[in-house]
Amino acid sequence: MTSDPVPFARPRPGTQPPYRYPDYQSTAKRAPKRAPIRLEHTLSEVTGPTFADRWAGPDATDLTTQHKGAPLGERIIVEGRVLDEDGRPVAGTLIELWQCNAAGRYHHPVDQHDAPLDPNFTGAGQMVSGADGGYRFLTIKPGAYPWRNTPNAWRPAHIHLGVFGPGFATRLVTQMYFPGDPLLAYDPIFQSTADAAARERLISRYDPDLSEAEWALGYRFDLVLRGRAATPADPG
């Protein structure tokens, strides 16, 4: 007989986006109509893929040296930690990153935005978090780009980040934004989370101590995952 696993905490109201959000028109036909069935966490939810043994491939943290030349754009360092909501580091978990180039174009066949591709920029990276939950990428600042949600709509500059965490219940894919971006006020994807303090979590912080002189601007962005609903009992 095994004891029941300690569940992960449920999100506080308004701190995660809903499925249906009319201002983001693509939710209209994709959001389920029925409420999801609440499932108390079992071993199936508290476990999940582990990556500390590097089976997912080598870290690829420098997006500026993946081709013959340097990509165009502002060179930036994106650094942060993967934490749980109790502030504990989440070590050894996979972080995946993708983004458009400095002109606002993705290296992707579906992206037909009339902006130049950069032959020196793909825009994808990955790494496994360190013992302190830390991660760091060197890339270029992505551009804003138009999308067809509404006439003359523009996505604020953002970097997509995915992370697994300790269990399947902690899986998170999000977007990192930049401080002071005027487009944030108009972006339904950013605005879809009702709680203002939760939205702030999506905006990176310019950190002069992270910037490197004559080289790159530093932005700090922590990824905060669900923690446990209760402190696990001491097995001793």
Added chain:
Amino acid sequence: MADKLIPTPSQTVGPFFHLGMARPEWADLTALHPAGEKIQIEGRVIDGDGAAVPDAIIEVWQANAAGRYNHPEDRQEDKPIDPHFRGFGRVATDAEGRWRVVTIKPGPVPGRGNTLQAPHINVVLFARGLLIHLHTRIYFADEPANTTDPLLASIEDEAARRSLLARRAADADPALYQFDIVLQGEGETAFLDI
């Protein structure tokens, strides 16, 4: 509670997620030849108009053939860890909304309160238009243990319950199961609040 950090909100993967997430080799969980019955699971992802969803990506997580997860929190010492089975896979839908994974049939795993859960595969689905991913499970329609599975037993709506059952197709080697995911409307898949 006041000391707690607010977890980072989810944001949609958008239409260009292949750039960072496409790993075609992860659709086959059997590359290392794990123990157990090799199976294929295929299906389509369909939206509220019945149209194919060509920009969705599915991740699966499951126990090995003995019913043990390859994870430190699974301490079922009476069941073996299969060093050839990680239990995680990922597949993006194609232009027709189709996806297929190759894996092994998982064994039953413990539920809460000393119950036993029928063999199942845990699923998350990301797509453009989903601000936060969806959770569901794949069960096997021809599995006798389904009758005592706590989740299946808790679902009163027969159509919703049936939406979690992959149907075995006749004559395929390895065995082929079909599991469509309907995001919205008639035949809507039962999604889970994890």
